[in-house]
Amino acid sequence: MNETIKTQLNHRTIRAFKNQELTDEQKKTLEEVARHTSTSMFLQQFSMLHVTDDEKRAKIREITGQKYVGANGDLFIFVADLYRNSEIRRQLGKDEGALHGTDVFLQAVEDTVLAVQNFVNAAESMGLGAVILGSINNEPKELVKILNLPKMTYPVLGVQVGVPDQEPQLKPRLPLEFISFENEYPHDFSIENLASYDEVVQTYYDLRDANKRIDSFTNQIGSAKLDNRKTHRSQILEVLHEQGLCWK
Template sequence: MIKNTMIDNQVTHKTIRAFKNQNLTKEQVVTLVEVARHTSSSMFMQQFSIIHLTDEKKRMYVRKISGQNYVGANGDLFIFIVDLHRNQSIRRQLGEDDGRLHKTDIFLQGVEDTVLAVQNMVNAAASMGLGAVILGSINNKPKELLNVLELPKMTFPILGLQVGVADQMPQLKPRLPLDAIFFENEYQEINIGDLEEYDKIVQTYYDLRDSNRRIDSFTKQVSSKKLGTKETKRDELLKTLHDQELCLE
């Protein structure tokens, strides 16, 4: 495998969940947002926006929604939003109707733009010696989040991102074997027996990380309640998208 500084940072990436009690400088924030702003964009529609959440009350609400005590605590919190409202407003001001903006296809293009921007900011943060954690947990209660952020129709928060000075040194989390995710020309079905060695590695990783909290192998996690049939507030996602006038067709 080719080695360079950028590749080394990416293949040794560690999620940071504990940050020192200091905020980013204005220069650091501007640099991170500029990197996100220059992310590749589907059809050049640039269908995302970022909210830098500095209001302590709103950060507290997002923490409660996420159910994770480090969210909105130390470091800086960014909320990445699929934003079709801006282009809707532009079209209407130019005397055009909404066109395809309410279709699922366009929403997914906005999701692509937004997620790519998140990852670009994570990479930039790492290059600056900062830690970061991507927060899918902000959508544990999607309707509440929309209210907290006071978002207009045709927008939807996809991911949060917390960035700051790391206050922990976690282990590198083991990933699936290459041949389990990378194929030539056609999809290959997984054989659970081929993951036996990987399961042992994952179990050892968790045992070393927290010997008092038993967490089983990867395959047992997949078969656990994580992907079970229990109902959660996240089951409201599609209805919430429809309420936001997104994914209507």
Template sequence: MIKNSTINHQLNHRTIRAFKSKTLTKEQLNILYSVASHTPTSMFMQQMSIMHITDPDKRTAIREVSKQPYVGANGDLFIFLVDLYRNQQIRHQKGKDDGRLHTADIFFQGVDDAIMAAQNVIVAAESMDLGVVPLGSIKNDPQKLIDILDLPKMTFPVLGLQIGIPDQQPQLKPRLPLKFTTFDNSYPRDVNIDDLKDYDQIVTTYYDLRDANRRVDSFTNQIAGPKLDQHYTKRDEIMKVLHQQGLCTDENIG
């Protein structure tokens, strides 16, 4: 089996939610920023930016949006943005209009840039024995987060990362077997819940044995649970907020 230090880190990835009360050094920050900047970027448009949130009031406000007690506590907090504002300003100063910047196509190119940069930062941080927790929860109230960060139109926060020195050692969380997630040439439509019984048992055992936040549950029960049941959340306003930011305004074309 092919093994090297990078693959070993990736195969042993654990989400860290407790960090020691120490911030990253300037050298560590610059390394992570450089790694992010060298991520592949669609059409070389470089349509993402990173905000490093050090202000205690902003961190507290972001924690309230996320509704997770570890967000903005210890460690360093980063917000990855789709950033079309910079390129809009470049076009204007070159005497051009906004062109295709308001299309869903360009927005999703920016999403690709931001998410790939975040993943590169995760790999780099873990290679330095740092811990990371990705924070999709920053989008629990997208407009409030935009207000907290005082973001201009043509930007949108897509993912947070909290990075720091781990203060816990969680167990490795079991993932779906590859036969359920990787396919050659065509997508299999014969999904049968009975085929997931063994994996359900593995997940249930994981929750039964893990060190903290004990919850005995199976994978299929989680999928059939309240998270995906019909209910309103502020996340349902994402498209409305995108439009208010001047993004994806072509969605009804055709």
């Protein structure tokens, strides 16, 4: 056990921040940590956008439907970025090669997600708090316009980061026996084995609404969040194709 592991095991999503921005030193440190993240094939296919424009922040907040997004603290959007490498190849007189393929795009997504996690780990080690925002993709077409993203890029995740203004409970995760296996994946899963974990989740109260009882894990998985329904998120593949990504 060391301080790094203690920080990681103590991870809590923060959704309420004090009314202060990151210092220049804090911002640069977090960006440098993200910059030094592992990268597939040394392609370095991600970029970060620090969103400071009030109008853009308000529009992104509307997309997410979460009032804390673009409010107190700082908002970053992490982008899978194949544009830079496509430009390098073009300026070298090369075609775009494999850059339109799903394989290379997934490598870019991996680079981006790893950078996000490193960014958040670093923020928490500095006494800051953060929330990772998959909700930026609620309206992918609109977000691409707001950020004026070029072809060959896609916004994967957002991060709101700042000085915490809450101390939420530690949210219970699935026990190791359900996620850590040796050599082969077991096929004998039964929902009944999650009964004890469901009880733990049912007693957990999320500070986003302290008076609302959080449902059990299995009920959440069976809820509308995974139902086959059409939303703006259904446009993700269409937007990827429009951006020149995942063509093959």
